Amino acid sequence: MIQVGIKKTVLLISSSGGHWKQLLRTESAFGECEKYYATTCASYSQLVPSGRFYSLPDASRWNKFKLLWQAINVFLLLIRLRPDVVITTGASVGFFALFFAKKMHIKTIWLDSIANAEQVSLSGVKVQPYADLWLTQWEHLAKPGGPCFYGSVL
Amino acid sequence: MIFVTVGSQLPFDRLVKMVDNWAENNEEHKIVAQIGDSDCNTLSFSSCPSMSPDEYNQTFNEADLIISHVGMGTIITAIECNKPLLILPRLTNLGEVRNDHQLATAKYFSNYNNITVVNNEDEFLIAMECMVNKSIDIEKQEINAVSDTLICTLQAFVSGS
Numbered sequence: 001m002i003q004v005g006i007k008k009t010v011l012l013i014s015s016s017g018g019h020w021k022q023l024l025r026t027e028s029a030f031g032e033c034e035k036y037y038a039t040t041c042a043s044y045s046q047l048v049p050s051g052r053f054y055s056l057p058d059a060s061r062w063n064k065f066k067l068l069w070q071a072i073n074v075f076l077l078l079i080r081l082r083p084d085v086v087i088t089t090g091a092s093v094g095f096f097a098l099f100f101a102k103k104m105h106i107k108t109i110w111l112d113s114i115a116n117a118e119q120v121s122l123s124g125v126k127v128q129p130y131a132d133l134w135l136t137q138w139e140h141l142a143k144p145g146g147p148c149f150y151g152s153v154l
Numbered sequence: 155m156i157f158v159t160v161g162s163q164l165p166f167d168r169l170v171k172m173v174d175n176w177a178e179n180n181e182e183h184k185i186v187a188q189i190g191d192s193d194c195n196t197l198s199f200s201s202c203p204s205m206s207p208d209e210y211n212q213t214f215n216e217a218d219l220i221i222s223h224v225g226m227g228t229i230i231t232a233i234e235c236n237k238p239l240l241i242l243p244r245l246t247n248l249g250e251v252r253n254d255h256q257l258a259t260a261k262y263f264s265n266y267n268n269i270t271v272v273n274n275e276d277e278f279l280i281a282m283e284c285m286v287n288k289s290i291d292i293e294k295q296e297i298n299a300v301s302d303t304l305i306c307t308l309q310a311f312v313s314g315s
Binding site for chain 1: 161162163206207208224225226227228229230231233255256258259261262300301302303304305306307308309311312313315
């Protein structure tokens with residue numbers, strides 16, 4: 001049978017470190033898609049296929065100007081790639097990605113970091129209106145109105 | 155070889171100094187450390203602020219023991235490689251982190267076979283005594299995989315988009 005149609009494109013985006021490590025563990029769900037990757041550490045380009053990686057400014061200390069600069073860069077990346085779906089594990093860079101993606105009618109997934117075992121992260125709470133699929137990795141944090149729990153990356 | 159890693163962003167000098175104090179009496183052990191933007195500059199072992207992913211993975215693979223903060227990157231990598239991991243939670247009241255989620259995370263991961271959580275220098279020294287001087291054979295854990303339900307949910311979501 002001939003398969004007709006264009007591959008879906010997915011942008012996997014998060015800050016560096018543990019968020020990124022968790023994000024890459026979801027990759028197998030997007031086997032049939034064109035995947036693009038973005039994070040806040042340029043040297044991570046070594047970890048993904050060439051030509052698929054985008055480096056973003058870091059704002060790990062939540063400096064207002066750095067955050068604004070990061071948001072602008074995330075917005076420009078979304079305009080450039082126009083993916084069908086955006087998935088993130090956090091933190092600020094993921095929040096901005098879903099915030100803009102939702103306005104651009106791109107489907108959005110927030111998978112809250114497994115590090116947040118006792119409460120959903122601050123950005124995870126704030127992102128709710130912009131997340132089409134709003135997930136926690138801890139069953140005891142799931143609620144009827146979301147976030148939902150369908151398992152974890154571990 | 156012992157690999158000390160505190161992430162590449164915030165320093166964690168309380169842990170680095172604990173390792174340094176221990177190392178003074180245990181010179182036979184090689185230590186490699188990634189210590190972020192640290193104020194510790196007279197350490198008895200080699201250190202750098204941050205490593206490239208390749209360098210990090212290579213050092214991780216060669217290490218017999220990992221010492222770290224409660225960072226998910228380190229925890230996941232240690233579980234994937236089945237390496238013994240000793241972790242000390244960062245605390246907000248010492249200015250080491252923005253919130254105390256590392257305390258909660260440590261509690262939830264302390265039941266993994268390869269992970270030992272310590273909360274102060276005394277506990278650190280006791281744990282080091284156990285982990286370094288005994289050959290540790292960690293029972294392989296069957297909890298490494300990503301949940302099927304999570305992958306299916308993501309797949310279905312993308313297909314429907």
